[in-house]
Amino acid sequence: xxxxxxxxxxxxxxxxxxxLLEKTDENHYITMSEIISQLELCGISAARKxxxxxxxxxxxxxxxxxxxxxxxxxxxxxxxEFELPELKLLADAVSSSRFLTxxxxxxxxxxxxxxxxxxxAKQMKRQVFIANRVKSMNERIYLNVDVINRxxxxxxxxSFRYFDFDISKEKKYRDGERVCSPFTLAWNxxxxxxxxxxxxxxxxxxxxxxxxxxVTVLEEDAVKMPDDFSIAEYMNSSFSMFSGESQEVKLxxxxxxxxxxxxxxxxxxTMHQDGEDHFTVRVKVKPEPPFFGWLFQFGTNAxxxxxxxxxxxxxxxxxxxxxxxxx
Numbered sequence: 360x361x362x363x364x365x366x367x368x369x370x371x372x373x374x375x376x377x378x379l380l381e382k383t384d385e386n387h388y389i390t391m392s393e394i395i396s397q398l399e400l401c402g403i404s405a406a407r408k409x410x411x412x413x414x415x416x417x418x419x420x421x422x423x424x425x426x427x428x429x430x431x432x433x434x435x436x437x438x439x440e441f442e443l444p445e446l447k448l449l450a451d452a453v454s455s456s457r458f459l460t461x462x463x464x465x466x467x468x469x470x471x472x473x474x475x476x477x478x479x480a481k482q483m484k485r486q487v488f489i490a491n492r493v494k495s496m497n498e499r500i501y502l503n504v505d506v507i508n509r510x511x512x513x514x515x516x517x518s519f520r521y522f523d524f525d526i527s528k529e530k531k532y533r534d535g536e537r538v539c540s541p542f543t544l545a546w547n548x549x550x551x552x553x554x555x556x557x558x559x560x561x562x563x564x565x566x567x568x569x570x571x572x573x574v575t576v577l578e579e580d581a582v583k584m585p586d587d588f589s590i591a592e593y594m595n596s597s598f599s600m601f602s603g604e605s606q607e608v609k610l611x612x613x614x615x616x617x618x619x620x621x622x623x624x625x626x627x628x629t630m631h632q633d634g635e636d637h638f639t640v641r642v643k644v645k646p647e648p649p650f651f652g653w654l655f656q657f658g659t660n661a662x663x664x665x666x667x668x669x670x671x672x673x674x675x676x677x678x679x680x681x682x683x684x685x686x
Contacts, residue, residue: 372413374401379417379424383435384443384476390433436476443479446471450483458500458551458569499572500551504544506574507553511541516558516581519574521566535559537566540581543590544568547597554593556582563588565597595624596643605643608669613637613660623653639664651676 378397383389389397391407398405405413414434418424423438441449453459453467472480503519510517518538522530539555542563546552551568596605612620614636620628630638644650646669654661654673663670 370401371398371403371405371409372416374398374403375410375413376417376422379422379434379436380439381477384479385435385437387476387478388427388431388433388435394434439474441474443475443482446475446479447483458546460500463501500569503568503571503574504551506576507541507544507568510576510581511543513576514581514583516540516577516579517555517574518577519566519571522570522572532572538577539564539566540583542584542588545590545594547594554590556584563593591625592643596645604645606646606666606669607641607643608646608666609639609641609664610654611637611639611662611664612657616657616660619657646672648676 375394375398378394379389382393382397391410394410395405395407398410414424414426423436424434425437427433427435450468450471453464453471456464459467468483472483475483507517516538517540518536520532521537522532525531538558539553540558541553541555543554544551545554545565552565553568553571554563554565556562557564593605611633617630617638620630620640624640624642628640628642630640633639651673654663655677663673
């Protein structure tokens, strides 16, 4: 009998804790009568004196409970580990993440909503709306992430199959099983990538995590990431996470493109004034079609100064496109 009573008491304070977090916030309070009713719905009967003691215990534990007195008598939780604006940011990030499937996004949003009161959860549901948002089709992406992180922590290689989609939206697997040494995961252009040492090419490359299947941790020790390898530099030099060798190039821009250059290469990039309306920068990039596409959006306000072979390569890319344009 005594044991049942102790269990009843322990459950009471836990239910009270959940009731306060779920049913109250700065704009919604709960009365003592309502607390007693909510506890009864949970199969817990309690006297007011016992609830007062539990409220004091929860305050001592650190729960920010505010008591209203006067015309409005009741209690509410004034602050939480995550405030509503922070939860809205998290909800927006989950909703707009293309590497998450709709199903997984909905699951995560449900968990985020539980970190707020039921009233604030409604605000998040009204706020989060991404029209016709393209989402990942790979339901196992979060499992891939878990396996990759485990391999990184254990210093082991991984194997996986890599696929693309054909015009019928069917998976087409690339030849052979891939084996690599994972370095880190990176989020770029709204996609999740694995940066790794790829055995087949004996070089550092990256893979779209949502296009990986059957990811397995191997017994073989991974190749260690070089001490001089900079993840930040690798990311800044990669356009659309295109693999390839980085090369230093000198670029010239109109001064109205300062913000675009800083957004792309970061505030650490050194800019040199070049005439009244232009500036130059030296940056490492992978001089491949995605880079040329980024440069082309600026038209005559951006150009490659050196090396000469990259100027020629850029020109050839433009001429190849022009030959396809029929007037």
